[in-house]
Amino acid sequence: MNSTVLAEILRHEWGIESFASVNIRSLVYNNIRNLTVLWFPMKANISGCCSKTNEDKVIFINTNHSIGRQNFTLAHELYHLLYEDIDDFIVCGINMNTPSERNADEFASTLLIPDSALYWFRNKNQIDDWSVEDLIKCEQYYQVSRSTMLNRLKSLNWISQDQYDEFGLNVVAEVNRLGYETGLYKPSPQDQKYSSIGELVRLTEKAYGKKKITGGKRKEILLKCFRNDILYDNEVNKLE
Amino acid sequence: MNKPVFYDADCLECFLFVDATYILEELFSKIIIPEQVYNEIMEENTPSLVKRNFKKLKEGFVEIQEMPFGSSQYLAYKSIEKGFWSKAGQICGSGESAAMALAHLNNGIIASNNLSDVEEYIESLDIGLITSSMILTKALEMEIISEDTASSLYLAMIERGIKLPQDSFWEYFDKLYEIDCKRFLKNDFP
Numbered sequence: 001m002n003s004t005v006l007a008e009i010l011r012h013e014w015g016i017e018s019f020a021s022v023n024i025r026s027l028v029y030n031n032i033r034n035l036t037v038l039w040f041p042m043k044a045n046i047s048g049c050c051s052k053t054n055e056d057k058v059i060f061i062n063t064n065h066s067i068g069r070q071n072f073t074l075a076h077e078l079y080h081l082l083y084e085d086i087d088d089f090i091v092c093g094i095n096m097n098t099p100s101e102r103n104a105d106e107f108a109s110t111l112l113i114p115d116s117a118l119y120w121f122r123n124k125n126q127i128d129d130w131s132v133e134d135l136i137k138c139e140q141y142y143q144v145s146r147s148t149m150l151n152r153l154k155s156l157n158w159i160s161q162d163q164y165d166e167f168g169l170n171v172v173a174e175v176n177r178l179g180y181e182t183g184l185y186k187p188s189p190q191d192q193k194y195s196s197i198g199e200l201v202r203l204t205e206k207a208y209g210k211k212k213i214t215g216g217k218r219k220e221i222l223l224k225c226f227r228n229d230i231l232y233d234n235e236v237n238k239l240e
Numbered sequence: 241m242n243k244p245v246f247y248d249a250d251c252l253e254c255f256l257f258v259d260a261t262y263i264l265e266e267l268f269s270k271i272i273i274p275e276q277v278y279n280e281i282m283e284e285n286t287p288s289l290v291k292r293n294f295k296k297l298k299e300g301f302v303e304i305q306e307m308p309f310g311s312s313q314y315l316a317y318k319s320i321e322k323g324f325w326s327k328a329g330q331i332c333g334s335g336e337s338a339a340m341a342l343a344h345l346n347n348g349i350i351a352s353n354n355l356s357d358v359e360e361y362i363e364s365l366d367i368g369l370i371t372s373s374m375i376l377t378k379a380l381e382m383e384i385i386s387e388d389t390a391s392s393l394y395l396a397m398i399e400r401g402i403k404l405p406q407d408s409f410w411e412y413f414d415k416l417y418e419i420d421c422k423r424f425l426k427n428d429f430p
Binding site: 194207211212213214215216217218219220223224226227228231232 | 328
């Protein structure tokens with residue numbers, strides 16, 4: 001089964017309406033057992049990594065990439081975890097062009113914006129010739145990066161190569177000019193460079209509640225998985 | 241105090257959070273922290289306030305103790321960490337395990353606030369214990385701080401999210417201080 005179909009089926013299984021945008025973070029948290037996702041800064045050429053055993057799954061996401069890119073990476077890593085055998089760790093970089101990476105890219109793209117959603121969006125907004133404003137409106141709605149958006153429109157032949165090149169320039173400036181929020185196009189803010197969700201936190205709290213681990217061990221694990229927000233008062237975390 | 245004091249991160253952090261390490265510097269000639277506690281304090285996500293105040297401690301006041309691989313201290317530390325010395329098999333944090341191992345093998349005292357976590361060990365290994373509440377009270381007794389300061393520091397620690405045994409300093413002083421000293425320190429903290 002090709003990766004596009006797998007993404008469509010997964011959306012259906014997870015109860016996502018065909019045209020709906022998804023909050024990929026809460027989706028994976030709610031739908032995949034034994035998964036821990038950690039966000040932290042990595043080298044620029046790495047987007048993310050993943051690994052799994054029979055009992056646990058883990059995904060790492062590079063917070064030095066834009067939020068839109070991070071959403072895509074999370075969906076991309078899901079493909080490796082759910083549909084491939086993984087011996088050790090899979091490290092996914094930019095411009096990697098193996099069949100597995102291409103499949104994961106197609107899966108991620110469709111999971112975030114199925115073709116049907118793009119058709120719906122185009123009809124709803126009566127778009128004949130895509131303008132930069134249409135593009136921003138669509139990527140803001142589906143919370144995807146500019147490159148994801150451009151690749152999808154290009155693959156459907158809805159934009160020309162010239163438009164593809166032109167729309168890839170001055171992204172943040174154009175978003176600002178049109179009055180949209182720019183966070184999607186930027187790396188995680190400094191105070192959100194490190195975070196995590198999922199099973200590791202749940203298991204730690206459970207083990208602590210059942211006195212399987214001490215408070216010191218709980219703190220050690222939560223610090224290592226960047227959950228100081230659980231350990232310390234929010235104001236303390238903000239103090240500089 | 242005649243015995244060496246080995247600090248767990250939680251006790252030291254109380255004073256770092258409220259910028260009151262001058263109390264420790266007045267009360268003790270030096271403090272000893274295991275390397276594991278130092279690493280925990282310097283962890284990326286430890287609040288920067290804690291790290292900054294730690295760096296402000298006067299030079300030579302903090303002794304960071306390492307445990308060579310395979311040494312008796314290291315073996316004791318690993319055994320505690322993995323829960324081998326606990327009847328319930330409770331797994332400990334590396335910082336508190338290291339502090340307990342060092343206190344045990346050096347006839348020392350552990351400085352920790354995690355009473356429920358260390359209680360089993362201080363009883364079975366006959367280790368003395370001091371908590372940040374006890375240190376604060378001792379500082380008041382020795383007139384290092386005023387009553388108002390003791391009270392406000394205690395509240396400031398609670399406001400930072402630190403769990404202390406009572407809601408206010410005076411409640412602690414009235415209800416627990418004497419009991420804690422007898423129970424945990426015998427005559428080590430006169």
